[in-house]
Amino acid sequence: MKKPIRMVRASLILATILVWQGGQAAEKPTKDAAPKAAPKAASNATANAAKAFDAVSKELYPKAKQEGNLIIYSVWDVEHLRGVTDAFMKRYPGIKATYWQGRNPEIVTRVLTELQGAQSSVDVILSDNAPPVIRAAGGIMPYDTVQRDVLVLHDPTLPTVSLQIQALSYNTKKIKPADLPKSWEDVANPKFKGQVALDDPMRAGPLSSMLAGLSEQWKDEARFNNFVKGLKALNVPVHKSTSAMFRLVISGEYAICMPALLHDVFEEKGKGTPVDYIKTVPPVVFPRQAGIYAKAPHPNAAKLFAEWAISTEGQQVIDSVGRESSRNDFKSKTSIESAFPKGTKPVPVTDKLFLEDPKKWLDTNVKPIWEG
Amino acid sequence: MIASVIAGAAIITPIIIVLLKSLTTGKLGASVGLTVANYLRVFGDRDILPLLNNSILYAAGSAVLGTGLGGVLAWIVARTNTPGKALVELMPLYPILMPPIMKNIAWILLLAPKSGILNNMLRDFFGVEGQIFNAFSMAGMVWVFGLACVPLGYLFLLPVFLSFDPSLEESAYIAGSRPVHTTFRITFPLAVPAFLSALVLNFLRGLRSFETPVLQGTPGNINVFVSRVYDSMALEFNTGLATAYSVVLVVMSVITLFFYIRATRFSERYATITGKGYKVKVLDIGPWKYVTFLAVFVYFLVGIAIPFVVLIVVSMIPYFDYETFMTFPSNMVLYNYYKVMKHPSFITGLYNSLVLSIVIALSTVLAGIVMAFTIYRTKTYGAKVFEFIGTLPLAFPPLVLSVGLVIVFLGTPLYNSLWALGIGLFVAYFPYAFRNASGSIVNIHKELDEAAWVHGAKWRHVFFKITLPILKPSVGGALFYIFIEAIRNVDVAVLLTSPGHEYGPVTLFEYFRVGQWAEAAAGGVIYLLILIVAVSIAKFAFNLKFSL
Numbered sequence A: 001m002k003k004p005i006r007m008v009r010a011s012l013i014l015a016t017i018l019v020w021q022g023g024q025a026a027e028k029p030t031k032d033a034a035p036k037a038a039p040k041a042a043s044n045a046t047a048n049a050a051k052a053f054d055a056v057s058k059e060l061y062p063k064a065k066q067e068g069n070l071i072i073y074s075v076w077d078v079e080h081l082r083g084v085t086d087a088f089m090k091r092y093p094g095i096k097a098t099y100w101q102g103r104n105p106e107i108v109t110r111v112l113t114e115l116q117g118a119q120s121s122v123d124v125i126l127s128d129n130a131p132p133v134i135r136a137a138g139g140i141m142p143y144d145t146v147q148r149d150v151l152v153l154h155d156p157t158l159p160t161v162s163l164q165i166q167a168l169s170y171n172t173k174k175i176k177p178a179d180l181p182k183s184w185e186d187v188a189n190p191k192f193k194g195q196v197a198l199d200d201p202m203r204a205g206p207l208s209s210m211l212a213g214l215s216e217q218w219k220d221e222a223r224f225n226n227f228v229k230g231l232k233a234l235n236v237p238v239h240k241s242t243s244a245m246f247r248l249v250i251s252g253e254y255a256i257c258m259p260a261l262l263h264d265v266f267e268e269k270g271k272g273t274p275v276d277y278i279k280t281v282p283p284v285v286f287p288r289q290a291g292i293y294a295k296a297p298h299p300n301a302a303k304l305f306a307e308w309a310i311s312t313e314g315q316q317v318i319d320s321v322g323r324e325s326s327r328n329d330f331k332s333k334t335s336i337e338s339a340f341p342k343g344t345k346p347v348p349v350t351d352k353l354f355l356e357d358p359k360k361w362l363d364t365n366v367k368p369i370w371e372g
Numbered sequence B: 001m002i003a004s005v006i007a008g009a010a011i012i013t014p015i016i017i018v019l020l021k022s023l024t025t026g027k028l029g030a031s032v033g034l035t036v037a038n039y040l041r042v043f044g045d046r047d048i049l050p051l052l053n054n055s056i057l058y059a060a061g062s063a064v065l066g067t068g069l070g071g072v073l074a075w076i077v078a079r080t081n082t083p084g085k086a087l088v089e090l091m092p093l094y095p096i097l098m099p100p101i102m103k104n105i106a107w108i109l110l111l112a113p114k115s116g117i118l119n120n121m122l123r124d125f126f127g128v129e130g131q132i133f134n135a136f137s138m139a140g141m142v143w144v145f146g147l148a149c150v151p152l153g154y155l156f157l158l159p160v161f162l163s164f165d166p167s168l169e170e171s172a173y174i175a176g177s178r179p180v181h182t183t184f185r186i187t188f189p190l191a192v193p194a195f196l197s198a199l200v201l202n203f204l205r206g207l208r209s210f211e212t213p214v215l216q217g218t219p220g221n222i223n224v225f226v227s228r229v230y231d232s233m234a235l236e237f238n239t240g241l242a243t244a245y246s247v248v249l250v251v252m253s254v255i256t257l258f259f260y261i262r263a264t265r266f267s268e269r270y271a272t273i274t275g276k277g278y279k280v281k282v283l284d285i286g287p288w289k290y291v292t293f294l295a296v297f298v299y300f301l302v303g304i305a306i307p308f309v310v311l312i313v314v315s316m317i318p319y320f321d322y323e324t325f326m327t328f329p330s331n332m333v334l335y336n337y338y339k340v341m342k343h344p345s346f347i348t349g350l351y352n353s354l355v356l357s358i359v360i361a362l363s364t365v366l367a368g369i370v371m372a373f374t375i376y377r378t379k380t381y382g383a384k385v386f387e388f389i390g391t392l393p394l395a396f397p398p399l400v401l402s403v404g405l406v407i408v409f410l411g412t413p414l415y416n417s418l419w420a421l422g423i424g425l426f427v428a429y430f431p432y433a434f435r436n437a438s439g440s441i442v443n444i445h446k447e448l449d450e451a452a453w454v455h456g457a458k459w460r461h462v463f464f465k466i467t468l469p470i471l472k473p474s475v476g477g478a479l480f481y482i483f484i485e486a487i488r489n490v491d492v493a494v495l496l497t498s499p500g501h502e503y504g505p506v507t508l509f510e511y512f513r514v515g516q517w518a519e520a521a522a523g524g525v526i527y528l529l530i531l532i533v534a535v536s537i538a539k540f541a542f543n544l545k546f547s548l
Helices: A002-014 A040-067 A078-091 A104-116 A130-136 A206-218 A221-233 A242-251 A262-270 A299-310 A312-320 A352-356 A358-365 B002-021 B037-043 B048-079 B085-090 B100-111 B117-126 B138-162 B166-174 B179-190 B192-208 B211-220 B226-234 B239-263 B288-315 B322-327 B335-342 B346-377 B385-395 B398-409 B418-442 B446-454 B459-470 B472-487 B504-513 B517-541
Strands: A069-074 A096-101 A124-127 A160-171 A196-199 A256-261 A275-277 A284-292
Touching (some): A040 A299, A069 A104, A069 A299, A104 A124, A124 A299, A130 A284, A160 A242, A160 A312, A206 A352, A242 A256, A242 A262, A256 A275, A284 A299, A299 A312, A352 A358, B002 B398, B002 B418, B048 B211, B048 B239, B117 B322, B138 B418, B166 B179, B179 B192, B192 B418, B226 B239, B335 B517, B346 B385, B346 B504, B385 B418
Antiparallel strands (some): A160 A256
């Protein structure tokens, strides 16, 4: 029984399509940039996606309404979840959406324990690291969104509803613009010793996903080894909590945050906090997905939620709570074409092994260099 | 005996499940047969000894600092004529109210090498360059966690100092001993069982504590053993391996308990409450009473006042750095409080945590006394096994323990209910109630029971008419302590909360985990103010004593 499932899963993963819509007209980021209409170049895809969403919405809503409930497990802030679920319930009366919030390890532990116990207690796993790991254990019901053509990162089994965008951030009081690193690699320059707050590369966190992305993009073992060795040679402490690390950069304990999440930087900048990010360093992007649980008690409500979250309407809500859009035709202050210069090529994290078994990937690719 | 068996079963079931997990190689989601592969990995880990070394240093340092300081405070409050009695009694209690994670945040902001308030103040006001204080050092970790250990030491030892048989000390005075000698040679040795109980508990708490090592240890390259347990869960999602690592902690706990039991095996030696009647003698320590007042006040300052002020300021400034901190109050903002009050789960979470914490405090304390009575006061066959079972949950990192509980509840109506959370908290806090009751029962001489037995009393008469009334002082302390601990619990509760069943501290912790320290500080301040008001009302309006 397990073998066919694995084969189906493997073929689905192999069929993962990465759609990059570069070269769109970029606009300078403005402080209060509001979501705008799709650019003309992508209008066809946008129109098709809108039609497809209308159709699937009409098909799923009556069934979802009959199910009556939607249960979400998520790593997102409760305020964000509340904003998103309230908007969903307003759009689709008769479906009651509830949520439970935890960290990725807690979500994975809980879902897989429930899976082993044949418990049907969740519909959607809304997170970054958790859905691929749960999928690898057979806990995801594959679902391919009908709006796939407008996504920046598309996975045919896990609908991508938002992106985690990593930026190279710094404390504006602690380092002058002229002294800033020019690239991710430049952070490993010995002159930054003592100034860098470094995420632990041996945990499933932002730095390890960045390493997975860069390794895949460079396809240059020597370059990758030098980079990891350079980071190690900085001889700076590593942090297991990205949020605590970012706080220490804001407080002035460190000058450079390796790395920070773009939505955090924007939120802090909005408060007047002395942090900014280096726009010329390409961002690392990681999918935030709405995975549908294999034993979801309300599968139609789960699919409807995933589709709605990807729709322009859902993306506006996601943007309004401060999360990045997953669509290439949706512009906001945190979208790549707004936040970075025209022509910026982001670094996607799509390594299959890293997504499904980060420990194995790190043991193979990073540990020998980091601990060697 | 039946009550002890029920409590023991509630505790041992998730633990057996956790231990069985350690004998499966399978990651979550995959079922395989039994194997010892996880243990081979654990004992093949070349970092295991340095990590254990750091863990022992950190846990032992914090336990000695916290329990020792708690004991001294208890002695000052109970046995000296320190002025301002009402205030002195309350000052050591308030620091318990502050959630541990808030203390970590406050002390990091105070002691961080470059951005810390104290190092910057030393530079600005005294011209001291360099980094005198370092939150990210072993000393910084021991300081912060040691302060968190003080309340347990204080609450365990206060009832002992308040219930001494004065004839023991009077004999020493008659023999010509001076008060200082009497204190060190009579008073303190008699408090040994309670001291060891608190020391053991604080040591075990230190071994499995995670927040301080992660927040203060990791940035200083100081890693402890429990981080391996969490890495196994967070990186590999491998509960089998995590529980195998936890078993090392269990072995260490058993060794610790073994030494504790050996040290207190002649428990009658330590009995301070006998059948002769007693009235506590308060020592006149002359002008030293001002020094003892100052000592309590200094603890009050470092234990709560200073970190609380830091948190208040942090919750009211746009962001934290030294300059912004020093500009307060001209840059005061209140939006963090507005955000917290608008939080979807704040009020319901607060209500649930208040109700559950009261229930948990009452049930654990009662069950703890019953189990301790069964062990020390009855001749039930095999009763000593409960001593081990009753303390066992302390050996497990909370996340591992809660996985065991989730598995126990899966498929039952209890899953995803407040009941599951309640039982989880019961299992987590039972050891505190049990060890507290054990330390106190050991202090009551058996002659009181024996007098009742001789007159034909049944066990229930002895328990309800003799033991329970004499235990009143420690019952108050244990109720208070467990209520406060339960109302702040995050790590056990996090997997047992469910959609629609929020728990206050978990809600508060969300702010911290997503990096919103100012909002976390605002929530912490609101929480703390509610608890301070509740404790003060209990103390003054209802004359509820946490010690006597």
